[in-house]
Amino acid sequence: MCEVNYMHYAIEQDSETSSLFGVNINRVNSIAFGIGCALAGLAGALMGSIFVVNPAMGFHPLLNAFTIVILGGLGSIVGCVLGGFTLGMIESIAGLLLGTELASGIIFATLILIIIVKPTGFMGHD
Amino acid sequence: MIKFKIRQLLLVFVALVGVFTIPLWIENLYVIHLSIMVCLNVVFAISLALILKMGNLSLGHAAYIGAGAYTSSMLAVKVGLPFWLTFYIAGIASGLIAFFIGRITLGLRGIYFTITTFGLTEVFRSIWIAFRGTFGGPSGIMNIPPPPGIETKVQFYYLALIFMLISFFVFYRLSKSSFGLLCDGLRFNWLLEECVGVDTSRMKTIVFVIACTFAGLGGSILAHYLGHISPSIFTMFLSTEIIVYCAIGGLGSILGGAAGAVFMTVLGEMLFGVGFFRSLIFGIFLIGVIIILPGGLASINWNMIGRLMQKRRIA
Amino acid sequence: MVLLELDKITKVFGGLAAVRDFDLKLEKGMLSGLIGPNGAGKTTIFNMISGIIPPTNGDIFFKGNQISGCKPHELARRGIVRTFQISTLFSDLTVFQNIVLGGHNSKGLGSGFLDSFFSLKKRDELEQSTLEVIELMGLNDWKDELARNLPHGLQRILEIAIAVNAKPVVLLLDEPVAGMNWEEATRVMEIINLLRRKEGISVLLVEHNMRVVMDYCDRITVLSYGKKIAEGHPSEIKEDKQVIEAYLGT
Numbered sequence: 001m002c003e004v005n006y007m008h009y010a011i012e013q014d015s016e017t018s019s020l021f022g023v024n025i026n027r028v029n030s031i032a033f034g035i036g037c038a039l040a041g042l043a044g045a046l047m048g049s050i051f052v053v054n055p056a057m058g059f060h061p062l063l064n065a066f067t068i069v070i071l072g073g074l075g076s077i078v079g080c081v082l083g084g085f086t087l088g089m090i091e092s093i094a095g096l097l098l099g100t101e102l103a104s105g106i107i108f109a110t111l112i113l114i115i116i117v118k119p120t121g122f123m124g125h126d
Numbered sequence: 127m128i129k130f131k132i133r134q135l136l137l138v139f140v141a142l143v144g145v146f147t148i149p150l151w152i153e154n155l156y157v158i159h160l161s162i163m164v165c166l167n168v169v170f171a172i173s174l175a176l177i178l179k180m181g182n183l184s185l186g187h188a189a190y191i192g193a194g195a196y197t198s199s200m201l202a203v204k205v206g207l208p209f210w211l212t213f214y215i216a217g218i219a220s221g222l223i224a225f226f227i228g229r230i231t232l233g234l235r236g237i238y239f240t241i242t243t244f245g246l247t248e249v250f251r252s253i254w255i256a257f258r259g260t261f262g263g264p265s266g267i268m269n270i271p272p273p274p275g276i277e278t279k280v281q282f283y284y285l286a287l288i289f290m291l292i293s294f295f296v297f298y299r300l301s302k303s304s305f306g307l308l309c310d311g312l313r314f315n316w317l318l319e320e321c322v323g324v325d326t327s328r329m330k331t332i333v334f335v336i337a338c339t340f341a342g343l344g345g346s347i348l349a350h351y352l353g354h355i356s357p358s359i360f361t362m363f364l365s366t367e368i369i370v371y372c373a374i375g376g377l378g379s380i381l382g383g384a385a386g387a388v389f390m391t392v393l394g395e396m397l398f399g400v401g402f403f404r405s406l407i408f409g410i411f412l413i414g415v416i417i418i419l420p421g422g423l424a425s426i427n428w429n430m431i432g433r434l435m436q437k438r439r440i441a
Numbered sequence: 442m443v444l445l446e447l448d449k450i451t452k453v454f455g456g457l458a459a460v461r462d463f464d465l466k467l468e469k470g471m472l473s474g475l476i477g478p479n480g481a482g483k484t485t486i487f488n489m490i491s492g493i494i495p496p497t498n499g500d501i502f503f504k505g506n507q508i509s510g511c512k513p514h515e516l517a518r519r520g521i522v523r524t525f526q527i528s529t530l531f532s533d534l535t536v537f538q539n540i541v542l543g544g545h546n547s548k549g550l551g552s553g554f555l556d557s558f559f560s561l562k563k564r565d566e567l568e569q570s571t572l573e574v575i576e577l578m579g580l581n582d583w584k585d586e587l588a589r590n591l592p593h594g595l596q597r598i599l600e601i602a603i604a605v606n607a608k609p610v611v612l613l614l615d616e617p618v619a620g621m622n623w624e625e626a627t628r629v630m631e632i633i634n635l636l637r638r639k640e641g642i643s644v645l646l647v648e649h650n651m652r653v654v655m656d657y658c659d660r661i662t663v664l665s666y667g668k669k670i671a672e673g674h675p676s677e678i679k680e681d682k683q684v685i686e687a688y689l690g691t
Contacts, residue, residue: 059362063248070238098256101255104252105256109249111241112231112245112246115238115242115245119238299558300554302557303553304545304564305553305556307545308542308545308552311542314531314534315529318525320513320514321517322546322603324542324545325514326514
């Protein structure tokens with residue numbers, strides 16, 4: 001399992017050379033994609049039990065996910081957790097002060113600000 | 127050589143005559159509506175195509191279309207200005223917004239720029255929804271007057287058509303000249319272009335502002351045509367639809383973007399025109415194009431057709 | 442006449458001083474070599490001269506004016522043009538288009554906007570100058586070939602051609618003959634000498650190919666771990682003990 005982790009880093013940095021060293025790029029990428037989608041599906045199932053299920057239900061969470069990943073830093077799982085908490089706080093506080101509609105705008109304005117000022121987020125490595 | 131040019135010009139002339147006389151031989155108002163949408167989509171597509179040509183993926187085109195639409199509608203409904211004034215102000219407004227946003231974001235690396243673009247779309251939407259007094263909230267702005275002197279759909283068609291032809295002329299000429307070559311250079315290797323003396327940040331800003339200005343102008347016409355706009359029109363779905371037009375047409379090609387817009391608008395309406403079926407069609411075509419024909423429609427040339435014919439003969 | 446002067450240039454990345462207190466003078470018409478082991482800081486110096494990164498300390502003067510901190514495109518317009526260590530081309534454009542782009546701003550076409558709607562004399566001049574450069578560099582047979590289809594040696598020559606069309610006063614070449622055999626390398630160096638004679642271009646050359654460096658350079662500067670350890674005529678450098686120890690070997 002740990003090997004796959006290192007293979008990810010290798011592919012991210014230089015995929016051609018990684019394949020020359022025996023890393024099966026398609027398989028590793030598929031595993032990563034598969035795990036990611038499985039987690040997304042799990043989250044969707046959980047959400048479905050609270051909110052309405054419809055074909056476009058993924059849209060708003062997707063935008064939130066982008067924001068969280070950037071806030072936390074691309075490539076860092078711990079960063080995602082931190083980013084998630086931060087986003088939740090911002091959304092709630094902004095929602096309280098400015099109303100829910102403007103809150104989503106505030107989130108994206110924050111996203112844009114973070115990207116301009118510190119694109120690597122909390123814990124991202126470049 | 128000369129024969130080829132004459133053949134091309136003749137083709138263009140026939141096509142022009144054809145599109146100008148559509149209302150004469152088709153009476154179905156739905157087709158006229160479709161043609162108006164095609165014209166507007168072509169303008170949206172070719173303006174985005176220019177941004178793509180310089181190497182920046184913008185998922186925020188809907189924001190600029192919406193900015194133009196809202197500016198034009200609000201000036202018309204609340205201040206009472208005529209369309210012929212609000213049209214140009216809408217374009218200027220979109221251009222100015224593009225200028226300021228562009229100055230800040232165009233220097234960012236690829237994916238970060240893209241994220242700011244769709245962030246902007248959502249920020250605009252939330253502003254339009256939240257400030258009900260100014261922007262009309264979720265129900266948007268209603269009773270937008272059509273341009274004075276243009277009452278029927280057919281007249282609107284000619285307005286849209288002329289707008290599309292002028293825009294196409296501008297963008298096509300830009301792409302076929304040094305300007306277009308510079309854009310390609312930016313896309314392939316902006317560092318090299320910077321180091322041979324081209325002010326790349328100024329270049330990117332110029333391209334972005336021109337493209338978004340035309341998006342805003344198109345948005346203005348859209349608003350006055352529909353008569354009623356709301357934030358639910360200018361979403362990321364709209365942005366991605368326009369991306370699909372450009373992707374099908376081929377990256378870096380203005381003509382391709384236009385062809386993609388025509389093709390997909392007509393196809394989308396002919397098969398299921400509404401809601402999620404539309405997204406399904408678009409999705410299938412996008413994936414299909416990427417897998418089968420990555421260069422898009424623009425990469426179809428005589429070489430490829432020749433090779434296909436050869437394959438059939440051997441088999 | 443001193444065209445380019447580096448005055449105690451220092452570049453610090455984090456805690457590491459990549460270049461420290463480096464001095465260099467480049468006179469008009471000179472072909473000066475900059476050599477040293479990998480990681481010595483040669484490309485960093487090039488990056489500072491061409492404006493890609495600013496020096497942490499020290500100044501750079503061009504024709505007497507201070508240029509440290511100027512943007513790369515400003516420097517290119519003034520006449521400082523560089524090539525890159527890693528192959529840097531417009532990969533999906535033709536050879537002709539690549540070289541045209543190189544000369545674009547030297548002909549003052551700006552953003553190319555006016556050229557879209559009016560036929561300009563400047564455009565024709567640019568095409569003419571591009572064809573001349575193609576002729577000079579021997580790329581005639583490949584004029585309409587895509588840059589990425591060229592063999593490596595010709596790609597390097599193309600990169601130099603793009604830089605040449607930008608009408609440089611000072612040309613910074615970063616390992617121009619890397620990966621070339623002796624014939625190709627000589628051909629490139631002869632073209633560079635021709636440019637020096639014809640256009641009066643001054644050249645600063647980074648190279649690992651010692652034969653080329655010793656045969657063609659008027660003067661050599663040796664860099665090791667960011668500091669200058671020797672400078673002088675090739676014959677002096679060949680004998681210098683410090684240089685032999687740090688880089689040349691016996």
